[in-house]
Amino acid sequence: MVKYLYLSLLLFVSFTVQIFGQEEANISTKFSQDGKIYKSESNGSEIIAEFNENQKCVVTAFLGNFTYKVKYKDFVGFVKDQYLFVNEQMMDLYFDHEEEQREKAIQERKQRQEKSQSYVKEAQEKLQQIEQRRLDSIAKIEEIKQRKILENKRNDSIVKAAQEAKRQHEILKQKEAQARAEEEAKRQLLEIQRQKEAAAKEALEAKRLLELKKHKEAEEKAALEAKRQLELQKQKEAEEKAELQAKRQLELQKQKEAEEKAALEAKRQLELQKQKEAEEKAALEAKRQLELQKQKEAEEKAALEAKRQLELKKQKEAEEKAALEAKRQLELQKQKEAEEKAAIEAKRQQELQKQKEAEEKAALEAKRKLELQKQKEAEEKAAIEAKRQLELQKQKEAEEKAALEAKRQLELKKQKEADEKAALKAKRKLEIQKQKEAEEKAELEAKRQLELQKQKETAAASDLETEKQLETKKRRESAIKAERDAIRKQVNEASKYNSIAKAREKEEQQLIELRRQNDSIAKMIEKERQELEGLRRSTALAQNAMNSEPEEQDAEVIALAERMKYRNECHYQINDYDRFYNITTKRTEEYSISNKLTAELYQQGVKTNVFFNLSEDLGCASYLPNQRSSLKITLENNRTVMFYHSWDIECGEIFHFKAILTNDQKSALKSSPIKSIVLKGTKGTKDINFIEYKEFFIDKLKCID
Structure with a gap:
């Protein structure tokens, strides 16, 4: 209590x-x-x-x-x-809240430890009480046994036989009482074991909270260190700026000195002296202002420290007052427990006396048996009630499990219906594509048949032309032969009037002319043969090209189907359900969005995040207010979605950006494909205008819904 x-x-x-x-x-x-x-x-x-x-x-x-x-x-x-x-004031609110949560966790852990210690102490006290009752029962049995032995020695044989029967009956009752006491002790031991297990669970929970606290303290230290580094960086930049300003003033002065004439040397020296004195005076003033600023900061720091010490003192006094009050209450409780214990001891002595009188009086045996029977019935009733409660609990758990299973089956059914709709949509698109390709193929086939018909007609025309050429050649040869016969005839006739030599010379000239004509005809035939061969070769190539086109189209259809399957399926690195905490954790694989840029989706319970990984050094991914990293996505419908880094500070050659994904952002990202992405780190910015996988969010957000 x-x-x-x-x-x-x-x-x-x-x-x-x-x-x-x-x-x-x-x-x-x-x-x-x-x-x-x-x-x-x-x-x-x-x-x-x-x-x-x-x-x-x-x-x-x-x-x-x-x-x-x-x-x-x-x-x-x-x-x-x-x-x-x-801003910094908001960050102070954040750190104050974290400190309050840490103190609260420490108090809760202390309370759990004290509660578990109280459970252990109560269990030990119960165990000691059970052991004491067992020893008292054994001592009582031994006392009764010795008393019965003495009575047996004093009585005669008949009395001894009756007493022996009674003694055996008493021993049997004592054994039953001892067995019941042992059963009660076992039950108490089981209860103690259960309480110890509960205390062990509380200790494990306290250990887990302590580890969480250590992790949070490490994060706070990292944030404070980052803040300190930022202030040092600002101070360093201010010093460098002052040095650059002084250097620029010096260069301007040198330029002015170079432009001045030799006649004004004395005046320049005087002006330089005045300028030097003014600079020294300004430096002294700046130094004085700096010292005043440092003094002011020291006073503010001292005031803050004094305020903090005062608050700590007030808190400590309140805790001491509470501890004293608790100690007083504890002493009062101990006194009350001592009084209750004395009353219980007196009551126990009285009950022992009553029990001794009950054992001596046989008339009260029936009443005791009746009480035992009632107690047994009460225990049986309690056991039945406990069993009924256990069955009700099991039934409730079964109903909850059935409800969860029904919910899971409903979600699976919805997912299956969505997959079937997507598959039907893809199948319909594929059928439309196939129909379109079939129409294009039929059109190409008709075109090919037309080309073949034209080629056949061209070949037939070529063959006809060749036949005509052959006929012409034959006619020419016939004409030449007829002309030769006519010439011979003329020569024979002329031989009557001219000399034989002139006739032969004329005949030879005519033969030469005929040979020349024959050579021209042969060249024309060879040229026509080559053209025909070229036409046949081009026809064969066109036929082969038309035969290879369906294979390429089939390959494109297969590639399109594979792409649709990849877009409709979910690929996970993690997909677990924690039954103890009732939390589902999902993390998709890295999907390539563009060159050097990948994206993942992460869900733990009701919290959803998106991770972007860029294989370039943009500095650190920071959550600090004055240099917080961001990522802007522009969609094709000209809507923009902004993300801010909300995890630990991460630095390295790969830029790891991690942000919270809200329901509003999900709705916006599902409405249109990605147009461009802009990533901003502590050292630089990256614009990505060429997106390979524009439908990433449209396809994959369903994997974590």
């Missing part, structure tokens, strides 16, 4: 300190993109207002889970940090 009072008191003190320690902030900032304000911090909350980019608002609190409470016009609601320009 004291332990529970102490725990309740600690919780009340912690809650009171938290309420009075929290003060509503008043931090001015702007919205980073268009969005909505929700009535509460839950995801399915009511929308109370909408805002546009760069509109002003006031941040009043940070509630965890990347959620801020804001005032916008006359509305007070909740928005995620990705819709706000996060």
Whole structure:
């Protein structure tokens, strides 16, 4: 009882300190993109207002889970940090909230440890009580046994026989009582074992929370270190800027000196002296201002430290007061327990006396048996009730399991229907494509047949022309032969009037002319043969090309089907369901979006993220407000979707960008393919205008829904 009072008191003190320690902030900032304000911090909350980019608002609190409470016009609601320009004051709210959560986790862990220790202590006390009762029962049995032996020695044989029968009956009853005591001890031991297991589970949970706390502290240290490095970088840049300014002034002075005439040397020296004195005076003034600034910062730091020490002192006094009150309550409880224990001891002695009297009086045996019977019936009734409760629990679990299974089957059915619709759509597209290709193929076949017909007609015309040429040749040969016969005839006739030599000379000249004509005819025939051969060769090539076109078209159809299958299927690196925490974790494989850029989708419970990996060095992917990394996606319908890095700081040759994916962003990304992507790191920016897989979000968001 004291332990529970102490725990309740600690919780009340912690809650009171938290309420009075929290003060509503008043931090001015702007919205980073268009969005909505929700009535509460839950995801399915009511929308109370909408805002546009760069509109002003006031941040009043940070509630965890990347959620801020804001005032916008006359509305007070909740928005995620990705819709706000996060400044240093907002980061202070974040760190204060994390510190409160850490303290709360420590208090809860202490309470669980104290509770588990109290369980162990109570179990040990029960075990000692059971052992003491067992020893008392054994001592009592031995005492009764010795008493019966003495009585047997005093009585005669008949009395001895009766007493022996009675003694055996008493021994049997004592054995039954001992067996019941042992059963009760076993039951108590099982209960203690169960409590120990519960305490072990509590210890494991406390260990897990401690590890989470260590991880969170490491993240906070990294954030503070990054903030310190940023301040050092700013200081270094200011010093370099001052050095560059001084150097520029010196160069201007040198240029002025070069332009001056020799006659003004004395005047220049005087001006230089005056300038030097002014610079020294300015340097002294700057040094004085710097010292004043340092002194002011030291005073502010001391004031903050004093304020923190005062708050710690107040908190410590409150804790000490609570501890003293708890200690007083504990002492009162101990005193009360001691009184209760004395009363219980007196009651136990009284019950022992009554039990001794009951054993001596046989008349009360029937009453005791009746009480035992009632107790047994009560235990049986309790066992039946426990069994009924267990069956009801099992039935409830079975119903919940059946409901979950029905829900899972419904989701599988929806997924199957979506897959079937996508497959039917792809099949319909494929059939349309095949029909279109068949029409094109038929058109090509008709065209090919027409070409073949033309080629056949051309070949027939060529053959006809060749036949005509042969006929012409034959006619020419016949004409030449007839002319030769006529010449011979003329020669024979002329021989009558001229000399034989002249006739032969004329005949030879005519023969030469005939040979020349024959050679020309042979050349024409050879040329026509070559043209015919070329025509036949081109016809064969056209036929082969037309035969190879269906094979290429079939390959294109197969490639298209494979592409559609790849787009419709989900490929996972992780797809697990944790039954203990009732959480589903999914992580898709890396899909290539463009050259050197891949994307993954990640879901754990109700939280959804998108990961982009660029094989270029853009510096670090940072979540710090003054250098927060971002990614902008422009869709083909000219809508833009902004992402901000929300995981740990990651640096390296590969730019790992990780952002939260909201339902509004999902709806926007499903509405149109990707047009371009812009990635921004701490050292540079990358514009990607050529996108290979434009339908990535349209195809793959269903894999994590």
